[in-house]
Amino acid sequence: MESGFGSDFGSDFGSGGGGGGKLDPGLIMEQVKVQIAVANAQELLQRMTDKCFRKCIGKPGGALDNSEQKCIAMCMDRYMDAWNTVSRAYNSRLQRERANM
Amino acid sequence: MDAPSGGGLGGADPQLQRFIEVETQKQRFQQLVHQMTELCWEKCMDKPGPKLDSRAETCFVNCVERFIDTSQFILNRLEQTQKSKSAFSESLSD
Numbered sequence: 174m175e176s177g178f179g180s181d182f183g184s185d186f187g188s189g190g191g192g193g194g195k196l197d198p199g200l201i202m203e204q205v206k207v208q209i210a211v212a213n214a215q216e217l218l219q220r221m222t223d224k225c226f227r228k229c230i231g232k233p234g235g236a237l238d239n240s241e242q243k244c245i246a247m248c249m250d251r252y253m254d255a256w257n258t259v260s261r262a263y264n265s266r267l268q269r270e271r272a273n274m
Numbered sequence: 275m276d277a278p279s280g281g282g283l284g285g286a287d288p289q290l291q292r293f294i295e296v297e298t299q300k301q302r303f304q305q306l307v308h309q310m311t312e313l314c315w316e317k318c319m320d321k322p323g324p325k326l327d328s329r330a331e332t333c334f335v336n337c338v339e340r341f342i343d344t345s346q347f348i349l350n351r352l353e354q355t356q357k358s359k360s361a362f363s364e365s366l367s368d
Binding site: 205 | 289290293297304307308311318319322323331334337339
């Protein structure tokens with residue numbers, strides 16, 4: 174999976190901090206956020222594909238039949254549900270840990 | 275939690291500095307969610323149905339908690355092991 178940060182970062186730092194240089198830090202930050210979001214989406218898709226292929230495809234045939242397609246569709250939704258559940262649970266745990274400090 | 279030192283980016287905009295720290299932390303969170311979802315899917319999901327039933331949902335929540343517990347347990351025990359007089363390798367053979 175590509176990092177998406179590239180070599181552009183290095184040259185931007187050299188061009189002087191603050192708003193005077195030709196490159197706006199705000200713009201850099203927005204671009205980085207987009208790249209991070211894309212990377213996360215790719216990661217999610219990759220894992221989802223792996224899991225749903227395992228669950229839904231038995232002996233690979235000549236094409237995806239109807240039941241396989243239905244299974245994959247449901248699997249995708251369930252994977253998203255799972256992801257959201259895990260995200261919420263992890264977040265709660267982190268809040269609890271912080272509250273206990 | 276370890277934070278990246280500011281010195282490495284010498285002369286960089288503090289706003290960008292802060293941004294990097296925040297985004298790095300966010301990414302750590304995201305990565306762990308990806309990892310735990312994958313692990314817990316194996317443990318909690320049988321056949322994907324029309325919705326996530328409450329048993330599976332509970333399993334996922336427990337799974338996250340136990341994963342964090344496991345991680346903490348390992349760190350704590352490692353710390354204890356290194357504090358005690360016996361060598362690390364001895365306790366590994368337990």
